[in-house]
Amino acid sequence: MRSQLENAQLFRALHERPGTFIIPNPWDAGTAKLLAAMGFEALATTSLGVANMLGRATVSIEMILRNAREIVAATGLPVSVDLENCGADTPNLASEAIRLAAETGAVGGSIEDSTKNPQSPIYDFSLALERVQAAVEVARSLPIPFTLTARSENFLHGRKDIDDTIKRLQAFEAAGADVLYAPGLYDLATIKTVVSALKKPFNLVMGFADPTLTVEQLSDAGVKRISVGGALSRVALAAFLRCAREMKDNGSFTFVPEMAPIKELRDAFAAITPP
Template sequence: MDQLAKFERFRALHEAPGAFVVANAWDAGSARLLTAAGFAALATTSAGYAYAHGLRDSAGALSRRGVLQNAAEIAAATDLPVSADLEDGFGPAPEDCAETLRLALAAGLAGGSIEDATGDSADPIFPFEHAVERVRAAAEAVRGQPFLLTARAENFLWGRPDLDDTIARLQAFADAGADVLFAPGQRDLASIRRVCASVDRPVNVVMGLTGARFTVAELAESGVKRISLGGSLFRAGFGAVQAAARQILTEGRFDYAASAMPDAEVSALMAERRLADRRG
């Protein structure tokens, strides 16, 4: 499926009734697994990508080149639309965000998100007007192209649970050209309902974090359109490996293998590839 067809499918999901879940893959293999599981769309996860490379999920740890290469591999591994976690746009300037969006489009992605977090714990959120200019530049970079821009207001993840400011930012991001709005970290349905009622764009929420656990039906009733999973699926996999390791080392048992996905089933999901020269 080509990029335009993936984009059209992605846009249609945002226009259809109810809510849908976008699963976050961290590499091409997990993209194939989640595609086979039956999800309608995928996203990348900066956390999953970072952890898989032995890094912390932090602003200074991941390069734009690495993140986009990973996202391109995920997009190439599936016929589903893929939206990328593009962090802060990989730079503070509006042009940094614009260039990141142009590169994301070139990588075959159907969408991507830009956040207003600075990565600086002493000053964690970009000033309001600067944050809006960053989103505007990102939107202009992909205007008329097959790409859905998600704008993220990060207050709640950085100890600033200011719902009024969060809503004002999301409204301004929509006016600046964002197609989807996202305020991660909200812990109650009342605030989620208020966000959804205050904006005229589809709203994304993230589930799988510690704390609040709502059902798809509850979120849909609250006005949510898209539900992402962040790095939670990666962490679930790490949790299973950790439990297996503890069983081996503390009990000398290998019962974990009974619940492991059979090799033949995993192999069937993966692409056949033969190298012309395996020595390279």
């Protein structure tokens, strides 16, 4: 089993090699093991997936970290943690989430400029930058090469200002963030515009992008890393709701033949031995 340092080095190498890689988003130990058994090289947590799993509209930083620890322990793969706004507004408190993420065994994590306040959803530019600078400082103090992702959330909150988004990402890049991320970009032209303005690796989340885009197209556009956010969780819940509605409304069970084979699941779970 690889050490955390070895996983951190491997995760960095994934961002440095040619081409694009997919980093899918499990929401618990079981889904993490299934993805690992399929051969994915790294995983990223999803705060939305955690909220869905727990039946909550929102989750705390403690819940996010607990879930990260479980996913890290499930597979031994490199894991990056969706830390939302790191659970705090001030730079010093927010940056502490980076240290806590590393303590779960994860080798990467994100900080975003969303406030979680619907009345004022995006931090002012100066505060957003200070938060990233503090997170970088903590990441660099760790005994492993922790991969820090900095996110600009404009497009997810109705602020489709590409110039401000690029300005923020460039500032986060200059501050030392290792990966840049702007969820909510939809079309290939916009994605290309943002990626071409940056020098460091860019993560695209397909949960909000044009679903007809392919890995090949995104690689040609310069995207380094592709995630899906809470999409897998939401698709699984859509199937759950469809089956439940069929039982409730029709009194029928035609979904039963669509079940995942028990042997396939057990084989996948048995193939991945936790550390």
